[in-house]
Amino acid sequence: MQLSDTDLVLGIESSCDETAAAIVRGGREILSNIVASQEEMHAHFGGIVPEVASRRHAELITVVVESALRDAFVGWRDLALLAVTRGPGLVGSLLVGVSAAKGYALATGLPLVGVNHLAGHITSSFLLAAGGTEPAPREFPALALVASGGHSDLALIEDLGRYRRVGWTRDDAAGEALDKAARLLGLGYPGGPAIERAAADGDPHAVDLPRPDTKDGFEFSFAGLKTALVRILKNNDVQQSTHFTADLAASFQEAVVDCLVRETVEAALHFRARQIVIAGGVAANRRLRESMATAAGRHGLSAYFPPMSLCTDNAAMVAAAGYFEAAKHPPDPQQMLSMKVDAALELPA
Amino acid sequence: MAAPNGADYAELVVDAASPEETMALGRRLGELLCPGTFIALIGPLGAGKTTFVQGLADGLCAQGAITSPTFVLMRLHQGRVPLAHADAYRLGGAADLAELGIEELADECVVALEWADTISDTLPEDRIELRIEYTEEGRRLDIRGQGPASSNAVRALQP
Numbered sequence: 001m002q003l004s005d006t007d008l009v010l011g012i013e014s015s016c017d018e019t020a021a022a023i024v025r026g027g028r029e030i031l032s033n034i035v036a037s038q039e040e041m042h043a044h045f046g047g048i049v050p051e052v053a054s055r056r057h058a059e060l061i062t063v064v065v066e067s068a069l070r071d072a073f074v075g076w077r078d079l080a081l082l083a084v085t086r087g088p089g090l091v092g093s094l095l096v097g098v099s100a101a102k103g104y105a106l107a108t109g110l111p112l113v114g115v116n117h118l119a120g121h122i123t124s125s126f127l128l129a130a131g132g133t134e135p136a137p138r139e140f141p142a143l144a145l146v147a148s149g150g151h152s153d154l155a156l157i158e159d160l161g162r163y164r165r166v167g168w169t170r171d172d173a174a175g176e177a178l179d180k181a182a183r184l185l186g187l188g189y190p191g192g193p194a195i196e197r198a199a200a201d202g203d204p205h206a207v208d209l210p211r212p213d214t215k216d217g218f219e220f221s222f223a224g225l226k227t228a229l230v231r232i233l234k235n236n237d238v239q240q241s242t243h244f245t246a247d248l249a250a251s252f253q254e255a256v257v258d259c260l261v262r263e264t265v266e267a268a269l270h271f272r273a274r275q276i277v278i279a280g281g282v283a284a285n286r287r288l289r290e291s292m293a294t295a296a297g298r299h300g301l302s303a304y305f306p307p308m309s310l311c312t313d314n315a316a317m318v319a320a321a322g323y324f325e326a327a328k329h330p331p332d333p334q335q336m337l338s339m340k341v342d343a344a345l346e347l348p349a
Numbered sequence: 350m351a352a353p354n355g356a357d358y359a360e361l362v363v364d365a366a367s368p369e370e371t372m373a374l375g376r377r378l379g380e381l382l383c384p385g386t387f388i389a390l391i392g393p394l395g396a397g398k399t400t401f402v403q404g405l406a407d408g409l410c411a412q413g414a415i416t417s418p419t420f421v422l423m424r425l426h427q428g429r430v431p432l433a434h435a436d437a438y439r440l441g442g443a444a445d446l447a448e449l450g451i452e453e454l455a456d457e458c459v460v461a462l463e464w465a466d467t468i469s470d471t472l473p474e475d476r477i478e479l480r481i482e483y484t485e486e487g488r489r490l491d492i493r494g495q496g497p498a499s500s501n502a503v504r505a506l507q508p
Contacts, residue, residue, distance in 0.1 A: 045441065047439055047441020047444065048422075048439045049440065050444065050448045051448055088421065089421070090422060150421060168414070169416055170414070170416065171400075171416055172416070172417045173416075173420060176420060180394050180395075184394060223395065223400070226395040227397075229395070230393065230394060230395040231483075234483065344413075344421070344425075
């Protein structure tokens with residue numbers, strides 16, 4: 001499909017806790033980016049209730065889409081393409097976004113493309129956000145790390161719209177490991193930011209924690225690290241000392257960051273990547289940003305991070321990923337309305 | 350769990366010194382199971398629930414990598430017997446089995462539910478309960494089969 005630098009794409013995202021819509025120009029420039037989070041609601045219930053989450057997405061989706069159009073000062077006629085996340089994520093939540101997108105496609109006659117949520121995260125480093133940092137240059141191949149509560153994937157970006165999964169986790173995702181460590185340390189939810197806050201006052205080398213190296217390929221493993229923390233907590237009375245908690249948080253964060261940096265840089269060198277891009281909720285972690293930049297720099301590589309607002313789930317990344325996906329694989333109008341959600345969707349191998 | 354009552358109850362306690370031993374026990378159990386088995390996995394963070402399921406999946410010849418299902422709540426793996434690998438951790442006690450989409454799959458799959466003790470409604474009567482706890486040397490795995498089918502499976506597992 002021929003798309004120009006000025007073509008506008010509406011992106012829709014509802015794979016997990018965020019209901020989001022955005023307008024992006026030319027796969028690069030964000031005109032609007034609306035995100036409604038359900039985090040508070042989950043806190044209220046003490047957990048996620050998939051049925052309630054889906055219902056909430058359904059209530060919010062049209063409001064969010066209309067806000068995205070209004071904020072960008074555009075109408076349906078100005079758009080060239082619709083893009084929606086079709087996986088991975090929670091089935092019920094994905095269905096809301098995909099059903100809404102099909103409805104909009106039918107009503108407007110616009111082409112619709114399904115987007116892999118992970119391709120979205122990868123694309124976020126190449127977006128120009130208002131007040132944000134300079135986006136990553138379009139130099140390929142590049143190596144992407146997507147690290148969040150649900151993913152720890154390494155992907156080779158051969159070109160925008162062409163991604164290959166080259167690394168993954170054997171057990172827990174990086175964000176999940178941080179989240180569970182926060183729970184063990186009694187630091188509250190969401191765990192990632194809580195660990196980072198507590199770690200600020202701690203010594204990252206105070207406690208010796210393992211950095212599991214899986215040896216074969218570019219695989220992460222965080223389960224052993226979690227177990228090591230449990231052992232330490234069993235043998236020490238952490239409640240007695242906030243200082244020890246800070247040291248543990250800092251040491252745990254350092255171990256996770258070390259593993260992420262080591263595999264990412266190794267993979268980048270192996271595939272002769274010209275740069276590294278980092279995305280997903282864990283990319284918001286400042287220690288990871290620092291450490292990755294230093295390690296990449298040692299090999300003459302640059303590491304790019306999206307602005308904080310684009311690290312967590314959003315629809316601008318979906319609009320941009322859809323733009324590049326449609327250029328490579330033009331949406332077929334006959335197939336568009338039979339698009340299926342895929343809760344376990346992965347990047348191609 | 351209800352009081353042990355003879356024919357429909359079997360229990361096996363195994364000490365595992367390493368994740369490999371936890372996995373091996375899962376594999377042996379997996380080789381024995383038929384569709385409709387429900388396994389409730391109970392144990393603290395890092396105990397080895399997912400590790401056990403990795404072995405279980407091997408025994409069931411289930412396809413695809415077994416990773417923590419915490420984020421996605423449930424993963425379905427095709428195999429000799431399909432495996433529904435579910436996780437109630439993120440539900441925080443706020444939801445029930447129907448919410449996980451397990452109920453409609455239960456008859457044709459082996460269901461392995463992590464954090465089963467946090468779910469708000471009752472688990473199937475006929476079930477295998479695996480409790481894992483930390484010991485000085487590693488882990489203690491306490492496997493209890495309740496009901497005709499599950500107790501038979503646990504009995505077959507006994508040395």
